[in-house]
Amino acid sequence: MATTESNAGKDIARHLEKGMKRNTYLDLKPLAKARDLWFSAIEESGFALGEEKVALPDSRGRITARIVQANLSSPPFHAAAMDGIAVRAEDTFGASPRRPLDLQIGRQAFWINTGQKLPEGCNAVIMIEHLVASPSGESVRIERAAFPWQHVRKLGEDMVSSEILLAPGTRIGPYEIGALAAARVLAVPVCKKPVVAIIPSGSEIVPLMRASEEALREGRCWPEFNSLIFASLVEEAGAQAVVRDIVPDDPDLLRKAVQGALADGADIVLLNAGSSAGSRDYTAHVIGSLGKVLVHGVAVMPGKPAVLGLVDGHPVLGAPGYPVSATIVVEEFLLPLLARLQHTLPKSRQKVSARLCQALPSRPGMEERIRVKLGDVDGTMMAVPLARGAGTVTSLSRADGMLTIPASCEGLDAGAAVSVALLRPEERIQSALLAIGSHDNTLDLLDSLVRRRTSLGCSLTSVHVGSLGGLRAIEQGQCHLAGSHLLNMEDGVYNRQAIMDNISRPVILMRLVDRVQGFMVRPGNPLNIQGIRDLVREDVTFINRQRGSGTRVLLDCLLGKEGLKPQAIKGYTAEEFTHMNVAAAVLSGRADVGLGVLASARALGLDFIPVGVEEYDLVIPRRFWEDERMQALVATIRSDEFKEQVLAMGGYGVEKTGQIVWEYQGRDK
């Protein structure tokens, strides 16, 4: 299963020898054009789904294949709409409180319950509340005339037999089931569920559920899980997904796999990965040799290396290996095809107008899909772009919306008005607080707790741009709050100076947590590092954080207190940009020790020796303080539940959690 370096070398060397240049192989088509080309070819080939009849109770979620007409009128007769008596309205004319009228039971008046058929000749119902029992029991007294058809549901009032009830392409939901039932349509003509065969391919991949954690961690194999994403996309679109066995990177085996899937009844085949034009990318070649490739390469990012073709009159497509690209290819090509084959429209996403918080450069000629976080700040929907990498699968799960940069555009400026397709209900976004700034795990914990504590649907959305980026976002009115841990070297005080330097309007500074920083060392602490003085040892190599980072400032403070010189530390000038990179350098043996937070040490199984505490605060503009979402957040921060769970995470102090540590009055500009 595992691929070796020499293997890779062989492939690539062959690639080089042939003088292949990856990108020259892709003939990029604009997205809409690519879709049209494929759809037209599919239509010309005569490919269509069949139809079948399903029993009404099993029809939920299916799509009508043709016009559905009522089999029975509803109601099927003139029916009482109230409990009471059925009468001929004409018999009641003249009745009044002064001149009550007695109607003879069984001759002029007939007891009737809601829903029952009116006796022949009757055309009105008098409600039980308006009757006065007559002493005899053989008649009832009324004090008001009935008008014709009063409290009667007339024959066919809702629908008439043979009337068209549902158009073709209608998704059958609860309301449609009700209408079909009332019209006595007991078997519903629906499109056969399209069957999509998903063929994962790759010589070094193993099914996620069978890959050992150790092998994954060491890079000896890669987990295959795109098929899980595809299957759920396909199933949410109302089709049936069949995940087939993984096929190695071998054109003959891939060809057999496609043919096998079609022979087993697949309507459509989705191949993943190998859709690009690298040395081991055979999808286009395989589809071409079995049938026809209509499109290889689409001008969309992520998602560029897509293959759209036809084999034996069946749609076959190839998606690239990176999960985000692959998802976009499935959403842009396969899901619209599934809808079209069933004469319906794909599920659409609500669009909202938003303001972009950061500039987004983009390559002209390429359409781009950008995942964004959203927050309604002062009535303006703010859109903050997430990581654009095609492998960043959490950029999908964390996103609130997706925005498109058109192919003709060279990018968008910060502050640009954009239209965003929502990935969550608008209500959920409206009720969220948007935090932009430094990231800490306790913010995610806070989100989880505030969701459970409020029935408002209040939640906390957070975007990570570092402490200083957060203060700037506050100043620009882009967010409701910011996490910050900026230590001022001169007075050893956190955040205040940075706020004064960067923010003009009043803010409240609230302690979220005290965060423990410590030395990360290899498991078992082989060099027995105990404190800051060990850094200057001859046998110890340090790995540092970049200048300006909070952790670097903290280190320099600690060194200053101990009277140690940076130059005395081996590796002081080697810089990494994140806690995790420092941890990785220690794990790999490139360094013996680095300074960082407990979570990063734990994530890589390193030992952790606490050496200092930093103040992690929330910066909250005063004008948002009274907002009910903010009040819910503050109440959650101050709750015992939050503090207990923070302590349980390890690496934190909560002594001052929830305290207002400073109120900044702002400055006149």
Place this chain on the structure above:
Amino acid sequence: MATTESNAGKDIARHLEKGMKRNTYLDLKPLAKARDLWFSAIEESGFALGEEKVALPDSRGRITARIVQANLSSPPFHAAAMDGIAVRAEDTFGASPRRPLDLQIGRQAFWINTGQKLPEGCNAVIMIEHLVASPSGESVRIERAAFPWQHVRKLGEDMVSSEILLAPGTRIGPYEIGALAAARVLAVPVCKKPVVAIIPSGSEIVPLMRASEEALREGRCWPEFNSLIFASLVEEAGAQAVVRDIVPDDPDLLRKAVQGALADGADIVLLNAGSSAGSRDYTAHVIGSLGKVLVHGVAVMPGKPAVLGLVDGHPVLGAPGYPVSATIVVEEFLLPLLARLQHTLPKSRQKVSARLCQALPSRPGMEERIRVKLGDVDGTMMAVPLARGAGTVTSLSRADGMLTIPASCEGLDAGAAVSVALLRPEERIQSALLAIGSHDNTLDLLDSLVRRRTSLGCSLTSVHVGSLGGLRAIEQGQCHLAGSHLLNMEDGVYNRQAIMDNISRPVILMRLVDRVQGFMVRPGNPLNIQGIRDLVREDVTFINRQRGSGTRVLLDCLLGKEGLKPQAIKGYTAEEFTHMNVAAAVLSGRADVGLGVLASARALGLDFIPVGVEEYDLVIPRRFWEDERMQALVATIRSDEFKEQVLAMGGYGVEKTGQIVWEYQGRDK
């Protein structure tokens, strides 16, 4: 099973004797208050769903029960983001096209494929496209330096092990599955699926799938199908529905049914019907005797007779029998409860602003839910109310949206700005043409065909207010087109005079169909009626349409041509308001013959003798003629497919279908 009149009589007589007044039994609570009362009592009772772990591939659609953290960082190592060579960036510094650099394979450069782990010490990847093979094969040549971390996906770049991935209450969709897979969460902690037992009740109901059509037609039994609607509502909300056997109207049996459902593992019980306060409405009594009733009666229409209670710490609710009321009770109480129990929000509907086309009176103190059709006319979303009856189940399946009249409001004026919750995607509504006017079955056919013929998603929404109402809607700019068949008695010409009388701006008059009117007679035509002259026979009783209806005008024209006097016709003064009511009068024997369209005769199995043809036209404002949706509609009308299917329906002529019969230039006002 069948209920008899005497049965009903007994119930109602008993009711009267006790002096019960139905409405006095309901203690109406405002909707939000009713929900709060119920939810608080459920929370106080300690009722909660359990949680379970499900394998990742089975987790789609489930709701997370707690915080889900990453088990593995993603990527779990520094990984190549491109095919090429892994290098130490520092080794490449200084390379340029003028001074290319040769890197030794296996010492300074390592072949690597996308996704593979970087060899120890490497911190950059150089793409294959930027390599120049050296003659020896033992080294590669580069012409550009690599910067550190170029084309590398760094350890934990997407997520770090132990990081919070999903908050509790998150619905697991395709994106979440991707994130969980990448983080190696192979078993997901989710809420147990709530089990909702649905107990249909009523002495005279039989399961829809087992009721004979004849028995239904004759009113000998009623079909039970609310349980189908409920089950699909519950399942779409992610819960499990269990439909139990029908229980007769008997308090002891109902009690046993509730206890049986709970004993069999139901979390929640839904009783239907019997939730009102009539003589056979036992739900409140049954819940009260087993546990506690918190609410009986809610100030919402439809949906007023709702019962909310608790039995043995389980939520139990009662919904009324009318399907629309019952649906609203389930949507307003049960679905929010299911969401709340899973710490999530119920599915929300997108809201749009619209203008109300008709006035809507409403009872103060009652919140009303009005189903509406929507159309985007000249950039304004128009909302046309549908039938308000609680039994009109097609008012749900036909509706585009739902608007709420608050309890404090006495009604809404025509033209009022309203907020409408969408029942369909906004796109679908944007691409629909709105017709307001006379109804004909061919309009529904046209809708079905235009949907299939265009990939735009174009469709035709129609609302039935009669021909004259349609012309008024055109004049007021409320719709895109109107169906009309208004005959002018004086010149025998259709629609033109009415247009001149009612419309000021230019319109195009297009023939949709010629519609055959004929006599509807009992099957076999026992009185051998052949033509208009038979109406004056002694042994023939006629049933007429109301004055002003197109059919009445046509009859009078036909009589005039034959020189017949209305007074000579027995029943000429007996009027009905719809084709179907005329047909029903004939079927019941109240009359022998009436004039109407073939569809109504067919719906009730009557014979039909054609006697005349009326012109059924579309009135289209000139300014909408060029609209691409209108052009798609016109092309469909003119297609052979449409004409063939119209002819196949019977009762129509298509000779002039699609022809522009008149262009009206409008008038200055």
